[in-house]
Amino acid sequence: MTAVPARGGLSFSRVSVAYDTSRGPVPALSEVSLTVAPGEFVAVVGPSGCGKSTLLKLAAGLLAPSSGTVTAGGVPVAGPGADRGVIFQDYAVFPWLTVEQNIGFGLTLSANRAEAREREARVAHYLDRMGLAEFRHALPKTLSGGMKQRVALARAYVVRPGTLLMDEPFGALDSQTRLAMHDLLLGVLRQEGTAGLLITHSVEEALYLAARVVVLSARPGRIRAVMEVPFGRARDHALLASPDLARLKGEITALVMDEYRRQTALDRRPAA
Amino acid sequence: MTTLAGRPADAAGHPGAAAGTGLGAVGPVLASFAGRAGLVLLPWAAIVGLWAAAAGSGLFDPVLLPAPSAVLAQALQQLGDGRLPAAVAASTGRVLAGLVLGVALAVPAGILLGRSRGVRRVAGPLLGFFRALPPIALIPLVIVYFGIGESAKVIVLTFAAFFAAVIVVSEGVAQIPPLYENAARTLGATRAEVFRRIVLPQALPHILTGIRVALGTTWATLVAAELVAAQVGLGATIQVAAAFFDLPVIYLGIIGIGAAALAMDAGLRRLNARLLSWQDRRPA
Numbered sequence A: 001m002t003a004v005p006a007r008g009g010l011s012f013s014r015v016s017v018a019y020d021t022s023r024g025p026v027p028a029l030s031e032v033s034l035t036v037a038p039g040e041f042v043a044v045v046g047p048s049g050c051g052k053s054t055l056l057k058l059a060a061g062l063l064a065p066s067s068g069t070v071t072a073g074g075v076p077v078a079g080p081g082a083d084r085g086v087i088f089q090d091y092a093v094f095p096w097l098t099v100e101q102n103i104g105f106g107l108t109l110s111a112n113r114a115e116a117r118e119r120e121a122r123v124a125h126y127l128d129r130m131g132l133a134e135f136r137h138a139l140p141k142t143l144s145g146g147m148k149q150r151v152a153l154a155r156a157y158v159v160r161p162g163t164l165l166m167d168e169p170f171g172a173l174d175s176q177t178r179l180a181m182h183d184l185l186l187g188v189l190r191q192e193g194t195a196g197l198l199i200t201h202s203v204e205e206a207l208y209l210a211a212r213v214v215v216l217s218a219r220p221g222r223i224r225a226v227m228e229v230p231f232g233r234a235r236d237h238a239l240l241a242s243p244d245l246a247r248l249k250g251e252i253t254a255l256v257m258d259e260y261r262r263q264t265a266l267d268r269r270p271a272a
Numbered sequence B: 001m002t003t004l005a006g007r008p009a010d011a012a013g014h015p016g017a018a019a020g021t022g023l024g025a026v027g028p029v030l031a032s033f034a035g036r037a038g039l040v041l042l043p044w045a046a047i048v049g050l051w052a053a054a055a056g057s058g059l060f061d062p063v064l065l066p067a068p069s070a071v072l073a074q075a076l077q078q079l080g081d082g083r084l085p086a087a088v089a090a091s092t093g094r095v096l097a098g099l100v101l102g103v104a105l106a107v108p109a110g111i112l113l114g115r116s117r118g119v120r121r122v123a124g125p126l127l128g129f130f131r132a133l134p135p136i137a138l139i140p141l142v143i144v145y146f147g148i149g150e151s152a153k154v155i156v157l158t159f160a161a162f163f164a165a166v167i168v169v170s171e172g173v174a175q176i177p178p179l180y181e182n183a184a185r186t187l188g189a190t191r192a193e194v195f196r197r198i199v200l201p202q203a204l205p206h207i208l209t210g211i212r213v214a215l216g217t218t219w220a221t222l223v224a225a226e227l228v229a230a231q232v233g234l235g236a237t238i239q240v241a242a243a244f245f246d247l248p249v250i251y252l253g254i255i256g257i258g259a260a261a262l263a264m265d266a267g268l269r270r271l272n273a274r275l276l277s278w279q280d281r282r283p284a
């Protein structure tokens, strides 16, 4: 079990982001420093609009910081790459490809040529695990939001990235499917030694999946708190009923609500 | 009306409509099909009806407003002596040549414009300038530089097709959101892979729309193009008839252009539906 080498990892060092808009720069992140060790899984919570997706886009290489540095696997991030798999908040499932073609897409690219041989087997594996086998030939326009979300998860898992970057990846799922997808993710992390950054609205989900939970402040996002999750690597559903989890959930929720009130006060104030 | 709608030619055109349904379902399917076809034919019937009524009312000089029957007689005669088919073939050939050339140039140019803001900034005003020029104004120049052969006519049509298509393709491509491109890049796609596998599939709807728009523009330019010493063609037919004040023939030429354009557009719409079945469109 412990034989699997830990892969991936991220580091943000005093990273700030300000978006250029027609009304001047909008600060979205301020002086964020955070390290995700190889094989470590970290969750980020915070009020809506505090900069969570911005943080993820930095790690994905889809956005450059205004100041500070971002590295992935010890290398400065210069753009997107197959070493960092991204599950986008709005799925980004290719509408012109079938479910099967979407899931297999990454392994048809030259960057992943070494693993192309395994494409069929891996696609079949995830079609099965995601409960999508029946829909392998379906086009995305015929799928529900939850099904598209599962396609997006499988599409990222299939290329076995060292780091997974997940932006509210379970938001469209019903609660049973969500639990099943949590366990599937835990399995992937354990088998592949994958590191990851998970953005979520659910404090419970953060605690169930992550080794640490980061609370971001109201915009511009700063690190308000980092909580260690003391449950080790073995997670099962009994944990969800444990008093330890309830206590941590209460503490983190209080922090997030505090920042939520600040954020709404900010949002209500007319822009200068 | 219903006898027209129930023509076997129409039913044969839609084998899918009746195929695969049980025998008992054929009746209602045919009925609903006839109903739909009837609805489509209704405005045409109304136009011809009004036309016939106006021509038959005695209020207009029959030389100025020939009856539909006079135009039909003219059509039958020209079908019989082969003039109409020859005109349709010559014009369709020119339109297709202009369309193919124009679109072949417009697709790469439109994608380049749509993908690059810099190119748009530099070449955009150029497009705006040339797009506004009516092809008919170019004809004297085309004659000077290219003579009065077939190529001169095709160049006028190519010009019209290019500017119609390039604007549609470039605007469409410029509006493709970066979402899917980003997703592909995080899976390891190179620039070439992004272009071929992400940009092109999303450009295709705009290319097909560009072709349809260019098709209309090209047919609309035909009469002007056939001003360049054309002997045979629908536009040439109209011009010759105009010289003799032969209104039934003018009407025949106009209807011929409209019908040919409509037939080609119907073909393109089918191609559209086939190639773009992945699009989440409102049901027609």
Ligand SMILES: Nc1ncnc2c1ncn2[C@@H]1O[C@H](COP(=O)(O)OP(=O)(O)O)[C@@H](O)[C@H]1O
Pocket (backbone or CB within 6 Å): A019, A020, A021, A026, A027, A028, A047, A048, A049, A050, A051, A052, A053, A054, A055, A219
């Ligand atoms: N492309 C952009 N241009 C301008 N402002 C942006 C852009 N993207 C995000 N923002 C702003 O930055 C802030 C943080 O956004 P985001 O990272 O998406 O927040 P979250 O994911 O936490 O809801 C928000 O106030 C949002 O309005």
Ligand SMILES: [Mg+2]
Pocket (backbone or CB within 6 Å): A052, A053, A054, A089, A167
């Ligand atoms: Mg977000």
